[in-house]
Amino acid sequence: MTHFHPTIKKLQTAAAASALLGAALTAHAGEVEVLHYWTSGGEAKAAASLKATLQAKGDTWKDFAVAGGGGDSAMTVLKSRVVSGNAPAAAQIKGPSIQEWGAEGVLANLDDVAKANNWDALLPKVVSDVMKYKGSYVAVPVNVHRVNWLWANPEALKKANAKMPTTWDEFFVTAEALKKAGIIPVAHGGQNWQDFTTFESVALGVGGADFYKKALVQLDPATLKSPTMLKALTTFKHVKDFTDKNAAGRDWNLATAMVIKGEAGMQFMGDWAKGEFVAAGKAPGKDFLCAAAPGSAGAFTFNIDSFAMFKLKNTANVQAQKNMAAAIMAPEFQETFSLNKGSIPVRLNVDMAKFDDCAKQSAKDFVATAKTGGLVPSIAHGMAVSSAAEGAIKDVVSQFWNTDTMTAEQAMDRLVAAAKTK
Numbered sequence: 001m002t003h004f005h006p007t008i009k010k011l012q013t014a015a016a017a018s019a020l021l022g023a024a025l026t027a028h029a030g031e032v033e034v035l036h037y038w039t040s041g042g043e044a045k046a047a048a049s050l051k052a053t054l055q056a057k058g059d060t061w062k063d064f065a066v067a068g069g070g071g072d073s074a075m076t077v078l079k080s081r082v083v084s085g086n087a088p089a090a091a092q093i094k095g096p097s098i099q100e101w102g103a104e105g106v107l108a109n110l111d112d113v114a115k116a117n118n119w120d121a122l123l124p125k126v127v128s129d130v131m132k133y134k135g136s137y138v139a140v141p142v143n144v145h146r147v148n149w150l151w152a153n154p155e156a157l158k159k160a161n162a163k164m165p166t167t168w169d170e171f172f173v174t175a176e177a178l179k180k181a182g183i184i185p186v187a188h189g190g191q192n193w194q195d196f197t198t199f200e201s202v203a204l205g206v207g208g209a210d211f212y213k214k215a216l217v218q219l220d221p222a223t224l225k226s227p228t229m230l231k232a233l234t235t236f237k238h239v240k241d242f243t244d245k246n247a248a249g250r251d252w253n254l255a256t257a258m259v260i261k262g263e264a265g266m267q268f269m270g271d272w273a274k275g276e277f278v279a280a281g282k283a284p285g286k287d288f289l290c291a292a293a294p295g296s297a298g299a300f301t302f303n304i305d306s307f308a309m310f311k312l313k314n315t316a317n318v319q320a321q322k323n324m325a326a327a328i329m330a331p332e333f334q335e336t337f338s339l340n341k342g343s344i345p346v347r348l349n350v351d352m353a354k355f356d357d358c359a360k361q362s363a364k365d366f367v368a369t370a371k372t373g374g375l376v377p378s379i380a381h382g383m384a385v386s387s388a389a390e391g392a393i394k395d396v397v398s399q400f401w402n403t404d405t406m407t408a409e410q411a412m413d414r415l416v417a418a419a420k421t422k
């Protein structure tokens with residue numbers, strides 16, 4: 001048995017007390033390492049507002065940005081970090097993937113923050129359900145993006161004597177007119193997530209919300225191989241005829257820049273594209289137009305950005321992580337972030353007075369489509385199916401887009417097979 005000299009004991013107690021005091025003093029000065037893929041103009045502005053919010057609480061933001069629209073590269077990097085036991089505090093993880101990470105046992109429980117801040121009452125249930133793993137909050141939602149948008153340059157339309165299309169027939173008339181006027185009709189970036197983004201808007205517009213749900217959410221084989229899917233695939237492939245030959249590999253924000261400059265007339269993209277227009281000093285209704293993708297005005301493909309929080313050991317960092325979660329849901333942040341990002345607040349009843357008409361339309365349609373059944377999760381943005389099935393279906397869609405020898409019938413057979421990926 002060890003006997004301590006009383007003085008040593010006293011010294012030890014004093015040291016322990018001062019360590020405790022130190023911990024208390026630094027309790028508000030933790031660090032949050034944040035993995036995200038918000039690197040374009042509008043995205044970076046939005047990310048900066050998150051950083052500023054965190055720093056205002058006295059915490060430090062450690063930036064872990066992995067460029068690449070849609071986040072595929074970020075997710076690959078995240079996996080290797082977590083596998084090596086070095087998870088970031090917060091990562092931009094969305095939809096069913098939150099459940100996949102929850103099942104790995106690596107996510108932190110945010111129930112105390114959620115309870116103290118009344119999240120259950122402030123969030124639509126479709127949203128809060130996704131943020132919970134086995135009934136406990138493990139992620140915090142940031143915003144709501146709408147994916148089924150068509151963006152256009154009004155000057156370009158005017159030059160071509162064409163109008164903003166609302167149906168697919170009108171779309172191809174406008175596309176032909178732009179082509180004749182020497183303007184690239186559709187700005188596209190040939191990356192598989194962008195092909196998929198266009199595809200889901202076409203499928204929604206051609207087949208309607210019920211078809212979309214059966215095919216791309218429930219993955220029903222008979223719907224994936226049906227006359228409506230045939231029409232959707234054929235229409236999708238026809239859109240390619242109106243893209244330029246340099247589309248392959250182009251980043252989405254560079255495609256948006258083509259519309260901003262009037263080199264291209266239109267772009268299919270979620271409303272993070274609006275963040276680019278706004279960051280370039282452009283005003284909706286005047287310098288650019290937004291409309292639901294043809295045929296999809298009564299529907300809304302939602303894409304909710306969220307941060308999942310990973311289990312951490314350092315108590316100051318755990319506190320900083322909780323601070324970040326609470327700050328994200330605060331009304332001021334919800335407003336500032338979405339004004340830059342092009343999205344709408346995820347929190348219910350945030351005042352929309354400062355938002356533009358595209359955002360107001362989005363907020364109105366979000367509520368309306370929730371009642372009519374037109375509110376559907378975006379498959380291209382990780383909201384609808386498992387990440388494995390999504391990846392397999394996305395690959396088929398891009399192969400079809402890029403391979404002229406592949407028929408729509410062959411693509412449907414491959415879609416049915418891909419949908420079985422677990």
Ligand code: BGC
Pocket residue numbers: 037043068069070071145272303304305381
């Ligand atoms: C994300 C957006 C992001 C976009 C482009 C989407 O999947 O939800 O936040 O701006 O990809 O990177």
